[in-house]
Amino acid sequence: MTSHWILGPGAIGRLLAHSLSPLADVTSVGRRALPAQQTITTPEAEPRSQHLNVITTSQLLAKAPAPPTCVHITTKAMAAEAALESVASILSTTTPLVLWQNGFLAQPRLTELWPGPVLCATTTEGAYLTGDKNLVHAGHGHTFVGDLENRHAALAQQIAHQLAQAGLAATAVDDIRSRLWQKLAVNAAINPLVALNGIRNGELRCAAYAGRVEAVVEEVAEIMLAEGVQAPNGDSGLDDWLALAWDVIEKTANNKASMLQDVEAKRLTEREAILGPLIGSGERHEVGCEVLRGLNRELAVLEAGF
Ligand code: KPL
Numbered sequence: 577m578t579s580h581w582i583l584g585p586g587a588i589g590r591l592l593a594h595s596l597s598p599l600a601d602v603t604s605v606g607r608r609a610l611p612a613q614q615t616i617t618t619p620e621a622e623p624r625s626q627h628l629n630v631i632t633t634s635q636l637l638a639k640a641p642a643p644p645t646c647v648h649i650t651t652k653a654m655a656a657e658a659a660l661e662s663v664a665s666i667l668s669t670t671t672p673l674v675l676w677q678n679g680f681l682a683q684p685r686l687t688e689l690w691p692g693p694v695l696c697a698t699t700t701e702g703a704y705l706t707g708d709k710n711l712v713h714a715g716h717g718h719t720f721v722g723d724l725e726n727r728h729a730a731l732a733q734q735i736a737h738q739l740a741q742a743g744l745a746a747t748a749v750d751d752i753r754s755r756l757w758q759k760l761a762v763n764a765a766i767n768p769l770v771a772l773n774g775i776r777n778g779e780l781r782c783a784a785y786a787g788r789v790e791a792v793v794e795e796v797a798e799i800m801l802a803e804g805v806q807a808p809n810g811d812s813g814l815d816d817w818l819a820l821a822w823d824v825i826e827k828t829a830n831n832k833a834s835m836l837q838d839v840e841a842k843r844l845t846e847r848e849a850i851l852g853p854l855i856g857s858g859e860r861h862e863v864g865c866e867v868l869r870g871l872n873r874e875l876a877v878l879e880a881g882f
Pocket residue numbers: 762763766767777824828831832833834835
């Protein structure tokens with residue numbers, strides 16, 4: 577039986593724990609204690625209660641169990657490195673990591689830092705928490721897994737297979753970097769604007785915001801071109817990136833984006849992981865990114881008031 581540690585019991589972490597627990601030895605690790613009896617609700621079935629092995633980091637360190645087959649890091653992007661550091665002393669340096677973060681901050685850093693294999697996952701599974709013991713799996717999506725240097729294809733296949741067996745559709749890919757940047761493009765077009773204006777994704781279609789979405793996407797499209805990242809439909813023109821952004825806005829019209837949820841809860845946002853790599857790339861390639869910089873500044877001011 578394989579064993580998995582899941583660092584970060586947020587919505588995706590708990591979705592993984594619920595899904596993998598019937599098939600594997602799963603330990604969900606967080607900074608604070610959570611009830612072991614957890615419930616998962618899906619649109620198609622009655623709520624299901626499940627006992628999960630949830631422990632705090634200090635309990636895990638005190639137990640010092642044998643290193644797991646794999647560590648999934650499901651924290652926010654800015655907490656991923658600290659989460660790994662907190663358990664590194666009881667891990668084998670060959671343990672594979674799977675990073676589930678948004679943006680492109682944690683992935684290159686941990687790929688460079690960790691001696692063992694580092695896989696990245698990007699998912700469209702829709703899940704959110706309602707309190708400390710309830711997870712709503714609101715919509716089935718798809719997960720893509722791969723590593724930035726394409727050195728661990730067999731491992732990516734294994735992880736994708738395990739996820740699929742656990743009921744989470746997944747595919748191993750050799751272009752995870754592009755997929756992470758494509759998601760980053762969509763997140764940059766939606767998250768800062770909805771977070772700053774306190775609106776649901778669909779409201780971006782109003783005249784008051786649509787021009788600002790387009791201004792963001794114009795800069796993002798230039799940066800993607802410089803980075804050699806194509807839009808998912810295989811082309812790299814501004815229209816392709818605009819079509820992608822508007823399509824996601826349409827499909828997630830009723831969503832409260834993750835960044836808006838963070839702002840409402842007065843938590844630090846993932847602005848550094850989402851806007852940071854774009855602004856950094858714009859600077860490296862001498863592509864203007866005034867709009868992105870402006871959003872980053874506005875978010876920084878907002879966060880400073882928390
Ligand atoms: O990924 C998202 C998020 O909320 O972070 C989007 C695509 C913006 C959907 O809400």
